[in-house]
Amino acid sequence: MSELLMVHRIPGSVTPLGDWLAEVADRVTLVTGDEAFGPYRASFPHVYAVPGYSDNPAVDVLLDEVCRQRPISTLVHVTEDDILRCARARDRHDIPGLRYSEALPWRDKYLMKQRVRAAGVAVPDFAVPRDAGEALAFAGRAGYPVVVKPRTGFASHGVELVRDPERLAEVVGGRDPDDVLLESFVPGEVYHVDGFMHEGEILYVSASRYINNCLSFQDSVPLGSVQLDCDDPEFARLAELAGQVVAGLPPVDFSPFHLEVFADGERLVFCEIACRLGGAHIMETLTYATGVNPAQLWIRHQAGLEHGPGVRLGDSGRSYGWLLVPPRRGRLTAIREPDGHPYIKDFIVKTAVPRDFDGAHGSTDSYLAFVVEGDNSAQAEQRLRACIRLADTITDWEVSDDEL
Known part of the structure; x- marks a missing residue:
């Protein structure tokens, strides 16, 4: 009997795979990280934990071992760090699904x-x-600041906004030349567009506007987003752009997508796109908005348990938003539950207390998160901004000596 191999580092408290894959649980092998291993251990007959999961080449070795030893017919991926490693494994073992040549332009x-x-x-x-010489020549043409980023990075890890030639030469000179991309800086608001696609066509779309930006964590400033109202003219423009972008990239089987877009005045400018579900708490906001958990639907589709393109996504008629509160440098000593805020759908504490932090290192690094609901986009945004202030009142910090 054929079996299913899944690679997945998100903990079971967020993605209860044992429940989502109950019909085939006895045929599932799961490769996960140390942090998620415990809750998943009893869910499937074969569960392997890999330390340093996202960057550890041992995951690739383990995938090959499992594929050689077991009759694997399906390989399921979810997060960005698994897209290429799973595509390579499908190539090596002739497993159906997204192949490397198709996946690479998405990464x-x-x-x-x-x-x-x-x-x-x-x-x-x-x-x-x-x-560095070519980098300085580019900056001479494009102007400063210049965005420096890894070609295959995610969650804004390794992204830097460089404002002068000396720093640009230093940053580029210290990186792998095969994994450096320079971009001109585009001012203005930033949006993300999320939804489902199938074979080059958009099936469902939701558009959101960021509150602050994906580099705000570098200054310990919260990052959030709020869903646009469907009758907002910007919604229609972003949905149209998403269709153009998806059509320009290799077609993939039923999959979520996460697109980021700059609004430079009246002009919409592409930032990047991924063939997976957006991070932070986009999963929760889409679940509330549509009545369907997008991660559950995608995983079950890959496992052959549901036909994703045939699932109808609802419309609650309301707007939802999320907020990530990044850690400061210092010692977090207390977090108190917020009272009297019924619009907060989810209040998520992501750390044990007390704990020492040295700041945030990526756009999704956070110790606290909120998901809120509003009658419309404006109200949801107002409530998210209230949560920014609320976070300061319900947490206590001891500032480290070097911050005094």
Whole structure:
């Protein structure tokens, strides 16, 4: 009997795979990280934990071992760090699903921007410099500041906004030249568009506006977003752009997508896209908005338990938003439950207390999160901003000596 192999580092408190895959649980092998291993251990007959999961090549070795030893017919991926490693494994073991040549333009931001620009979508100026000299030449053409990022990164890890030639030469000179992308800086608001696609076509779309931006964590400033109302003119423009972008990239089987877009005045400019569910608490806001958990639907589709394109997603008629509160440098000594705020759908504490922090290192690094509901986008945003103030009143910090 054929079996299913799944690679997944998200803990069971967020994605209860044992429940979601109950019909085939006796045929599932799960590869996960140390942190998620415990709750999943009793859910499936074969569960393996890999330390340093996201960057550990031992995951690839383990996938090969499992595929050689067991009759694996399905390989399920969910998060960004697993897209390419699973695609390579499918190539090596001839397993149906997303292959490496199809997946790479969805992960390599240089290839991605080439494809999207060819599809007629506005993109920032970009380049892949071989050395600091080429980087400085690009900045001379594009102007400062310059965005430096890894070609295959995620969650804004390794992204830096560089404002002068000396720092640009230092940053580029210290990185792997095969994994550096330069972009011109695009001012203005930033949006994300999320939904489902199938074979190059959009099936469902939700558009949201960021509160602050994905580099706010570098200054310990919260990051959030709020869903736009469907009759907002920007919603229609973003949905149309999403269709153009998806059509310009390799078609994939039923999958969520997460697209980020700059609004430079009246002009919409492509930032990047991924063929997976957006991070932070986009899963929760989409679940409240549609009545369907997008992660559960996608995983069950990959496992052959549901036909994703045939599932109808509802519309609550309300707007939802999420907020991530990044840690400061110092010692977190107390977190108190917020009282008297019925619009808070989820209040998520992500750490034990007390705990020492040295700040945040990525856009999704947070010790506290909120998901809120509003009658419309404006009200939801107002409530998210109230949560920014609320976070300060319900937490206690001891500032480290070097911050005094």
